[in-house]
Amino acid sequence: MTDSLALRPLQIPDCLASVGLGWHPLLMRLHKQLTALASDYRVESIKEKFGGLRVSVADRFDADGEFDGDWADAASPLIQAAETMSRTICEYCGAPGQPRTRADRDGGWIKTVCEQCHPVRRPGTLPLRLTTEEQAAIADHADELGLSTSDYIAQAAARQATQWQHERNDLHKIAERRGTTLKQMLQRGILTDGTP
Numbered sequence: 630m631t632d633s634l635a636l637r638p639l640q641i642p643d644c645l646a647s648v649g650l651g652w653h654p655l656l657m658r659l660h661k662q663l664t665a666l667a668s669d670y671r672v673e674s675i676k677e678k679f680g681g682l683r684v685s686v687a688d689r690f691d692a693d694g695e696f697d698g699d700w701a702d703a704a705s706p707l708i709q710a711a712e713t714m715s716r717t718i719c720e721y722c723g724a725p726g727q728p729r730t731r732a733d734r735d736g737g738w739i740k741t742v743c744e745q746c747h748p749v750r751r752p753g754t755l756p757l758r759l760t761t762e763e764q765a766a767i768a769d770h771a772d773e774l775g776l777s778t779s780d781y782i783a784q785a786a787a788r789q790a791t792q793w794q795h796e797r798n799d800l801h802k803i804a805e806r807r808g809t810t811l812k813q814m815l816q817r818g819i820l821t822d823g824t825p
């Protein structure tokens with residue numbers, strides 16, 4: 630066989646994309662530990678299940694085809710330690726986290742996430758999804774104002790909603806003067822100026 634790729638062992642660095650970025654440092658540490666035991670170890674699968682990391686490595690056999698029990702005995706506790714540790718680290722960003730039921734989807738999936746990465750949906754509210762850039766900007770401004778990020782978000786929403794109430798009242802009056810309704814005006818896109 631000339632294809633060297635086919636002979637290359639599939640190791641942890643080849644499978645990192647199977648789980649979130651937050652667990653990559655944990656996996657790279659495990660990779661170092663496993664290569665110290667057997668530089669050509671093989672990964673069978675890496676995945677997330679019930680909020681935890683699952684790593685499965687291939688059994689090893691010696692030249693006579695005998696099962697390598699030493700490898701199994703040495704590798705198992707390292708893998709288990711990484712799997713246990715994963716349940717304390719946000720799979721998305723690497724911050725301290727814990728297994729939580731996803732509130733943004735039905736079905737009760739469990740993911741290990743931090744407070745920031747946990748999409749919250751209470752009855753009657755919208756799921757809040759923010760980009761990393763938006764999160765950083767909010768955290769920065771909230772910090773400057775001496776507010777918690779959740780207070781900041783609540784205040785910003787209240788301000789915007791109040792402003793919209795005022796605007797809507799004005800628009801209602803404009804619509805009334807034009808002999809139409811706000812809904813019709815919005816549909817027709819005729820909100821260019823305030824003159825009737």
Ligand SMILES: [Zn+2]
Nearest residue numbers: 719722743746
């Ligand atoms: Zn996170």
